Amino acid sequence: MKIKQLSVFLENKPGRLSVPCKALSKAGINILTLSLADTRQFGILRLVLKDWQQAKQVLEGAGLVVNVTEVVAIEVADRPGGLAEVLEVIEQAGINLEYMYAFTFGSEDKAVLVFRFEDPDAAIKVLQSKGVNVVGSVELFDRAKH
Amino acid sequence: MTPFAFENRIWDRAETTPRDRLMALQLQRLRRTVARVAEVPYYKEAFARSGITPRKIKSLDDLRRLPFTTKDDLRRYYPLGFLAVPTEKIVRIHGSSGTTGRPTFVAYTARDRDTWANLCARFLVAGGLRPEHLVQITFGYGLFTGGFGLHYGIEKVGAAIIPAAAGNTPRHLMLIQDLKPQVLVGTPSYSLQIAEVARAQGIDPRSLGLKFAHFGGEPWTEDMRVEIEREFGLLAFNNYGLSEVIGPGVSGECVARRGMHIQEDHFLVECVNPDTLEPVPEGENGELVFTSLTKEAFPIIRYRTRDIASLDSSPCPCRRTTVRMSRVVGRTDDMLIVRGVNVFPSQIEEALLRVEGTAPHYLIEVDRPGAMDMITVKVEMRAQDFSDEMRVMEALRERIDREIQSITGIRVNVELIMPQTLKRSIGKANRVIDHRREKGLI
Numbered sequence: 001m002k003i004k005q006l007s008v009f010l011e012n013k014p015g016r017l018s019v020p021c022k023a024l025s026k027a028g029i030n031i032l033t034l035s036l037a038d039t040r041q042f043g044i045l046r047l048v049l050k051d052w053q054q055a056k057q058v059l060e061g062a063g064l065v066v067n068v069t070e071v072v073a074i075e076v077a078d079r080p081g082g083l084a085e086v087l088e089v090i091e092q093a094g095i096n097l098e099y100m101y102a103f104t105f106g107s108e109d110k111a112v113l114v115f116r117f118e119d120p121d122a123a124i125k126v127l128q129s130k131g132v133n134v135v136g137s138v139e140l141f142d143r144a145k146h
Numbered sequence: 147m148t149p150f151a152f153e154n155r156i157w158d159r160a161e162t163t164p165r166d167r168l169m170a171l172q173l174q175r176l177r178r179t180v181a182r183v184a185e186v187p188y189y190k191e192a193f194a195r196s197g198i199t200p201r202k203i204k205s206l207d208d209l210r211r212l213p214f215t216t217k218d219d220l221r222r223y224y225p226l227g228f229l230a231v232p233t234e235k236i237v238r239i240h241g242s243s244g245t246t247g248r249p250t251f252v253a254y255t256a257r258d259r260d261t262w263a264n265l266c267a268r269f270l271v272a273g274g275l276r277p278e279h280l281v282q283i284t285f286g287y288g289l290f291t292g293g294f295g296l297h298y299g300i301e302k303v304g305a306a307i308i309p310a311a312a313g314n315t316p317r318h319l320m321l322i323q324d325l326k327p328q329v330l331v332g333t334p335s336y337s338l339q340i341a342e343v344a345r346a347q348g349i350d351p352r353s354l355g356l357k358f359a360h361f362g363g364e365p366w367t368e369d370m371r372v373e374i375e376r377e378f379g380l381l382a383f384n385n386y387g388l389s390e391v392i393g394p395g396v397s398g399e400c401v402a403r404r405g406m407h408i409q410e411d412h413f414l415v416e417c418v419n420p421d422t423l424e425p426v427p428e429g430e431n432g433e434l435v436f437t438s439l440t441k442e443a444f445p446i447i448r449y450r451t452r453d454i455a456s457l458d459s460s461p462c463p464c465r466r467t468t469v470r471m472s473r474v475v476g477r478t479d480d481m482l483i484v485r486g487v488n489v490f491p492s493q494i495e496e497a498l499l500r501v502e503g504t505a506p507h508y509l510i511e512v513d514r515p516g517a518m519d520m521i522t523v524k525v526e527m528r529a530q531d532f533s534d535e536m537r538v539m540e541a542l543r544e545r546i547d548r549e550i551q552s553i554t555g556i557r558v559n560v561e562l563i564m565p566q567t568l569k570r571s572i573g574k575a576n577r578v579i580d581h582r583r584e585k586g587l588i
């Protein structure tokens with residue numbers, strides 16, 4: 001049920017996003033979602049994409065530092081309170097959450113939350129037992145096609 | 147942490163001469179040197195001013211009555227105004243690149259060249275070189291003394307040489323893989339570059355089979371030694387020299403690796419406060435000053451090296467009787483004065499190496515945007531240190547920050563930057579940009 005996420009180190013200067021994005025588009029690789037965590041000094045670009053292995057090679061070929069981590073995708077109704085319900089489950093179960101971000105598929109009324117847990121396997125077990133809709137990568141990228 | 151042990155061997159019996167006999171020899175040779183330079187215009191003038199003649203040198207303390215020689219003095223008599231023999235006696239000219247324009251030249255007679263080879267052989271043998279070894283030289287062969295000096299020393303010992311010279315790291319790697327030298331000679335930073343290229347090609351540097359390395363040509367740190375030795379599984383030895391004194395061979399480490407033995411039968415050493423020029427107490431950092439005792443073509447009196455180090459005359463288990471110098475901790479001219487504090491780039495390097503996993507690829511930028519000096523240390527990010535978690539990355543930055551502050555006593559601005567963006571240098575690493583100089587502020 002885990003999804004591979006690529007993280008890319010970026011300096012904090014103008015135009016820095018264009019290097020990874022151009023490299024991926026030139027290789028014809030689609031990005032499902034990207035999120036940028038930022039400080040005054042540097043940034044971490046997080047990417048979810050289907051062809052993550054190829055993407056990693058392309059990015060490293062462009063001189064970037066890349067690492068691969070496993071994240072958990074959860075689908076919730078795209079309405080007020082949708083996120084809050086999931087967060088409450090996580091908090092009550094005492095699961096360590098490092099960070100999260102969200103995206104939608106546009107037309108649908110559902111949102112996908114991406115979570116980076118310290119222990120993703122344990123987190124998935126707890127979330128599923130509480131009836132939370134954890135989305136696997138096949139389903140996630142299948143959905144993106146429509 | 148030594149991967150293996152080896153026997154202490156002494157190349158030249160002169161290295162163990164008892165102190166009293168050594169000092170008598172030094173005095174005799176100092177007198178001869180003063181006589182030899184009497185017709186060199188710079189010294190002739192200086193001696194006339196202070197009434198010095200060889201006969202007035204009665205003890206080694208009289209050295210302090212002799213004038214200092216600086217790099218600027220050498221430049222003033224460009225190209226060969228310090229020559230003490232007729233030009234037909236010269237067999238070789240070398241030079242050291244100045245930071246500005248013309249090099250300063252030095253010259254050797256046939257006997258000087260032989261002395262030089264013997265001095266290099268001494269430290270090479272002290273650091274494990276044996277006649278059965280194969281040695282790869284990564285120094286440039288040219289005006290720079292590093293390549294030729296080590297080459298002559300290795301030849302003298304009877305070992306075999308791959309004179310691969312500087313540049314083209316993949317080729318160096320190929321030669322090491324195919325010819326399997328046991329010994330590497332060059333700058334320490336270049337060895338790390340070889341390791342980096344090896345890793346990029348999926349080769350474990352430890353599999354290369356290098357057992358010893360002799361490094362010189364640039365200052366480095368004890369932490370860097372640990373890193374290089376771990377990376378290659380070898381023993382790394384430090385040696386020191388500068389062309390104005392003779393080239394490599396002025397001093398080098400023995401098996402004890404507690405400082406570099408200065409070849410005192412050929413050079414007199416002083417360690418002085420660079421401002422007052424008074425001697426500093428033993429063990430304290432000061433500028434090293436050398437006087438050659440046997441050189442014929444280019445004898446030099448009290449040459450100010452601008453290298454900062456300390457001296458140690460305590461007995462060494464290797465039985466050599468000579469005084470040892472510490473690593474060069476800085477240069478009087480790359481000492482940065484930041485908010486009134488003396489900072490050496492080597493201290494910043496040491497801090498970076500202490501933070502586990504930080505590669506020594508960095509750049510120090512100094513600026514004065516307002517009233518205050520600011521140091522920015524740019525450190526290249528490496529894949530193994532990169533985390534997708536912000537707090538891990540912030541912790542890395544803070545650790546670097548803290549180590550630099552604990553060593554230098556000042557706060558700096560640490561910037562993590564993209565890998566492979568800083569220039570890789572082959573010779574002396576140039577890792578400081580002082581914007582205050584461009585702005586005319588210092």
Ligand SMILES: [Zn+2]
Nearest residue numbers: 400402462464
């Ligand atoms: Zn010793």
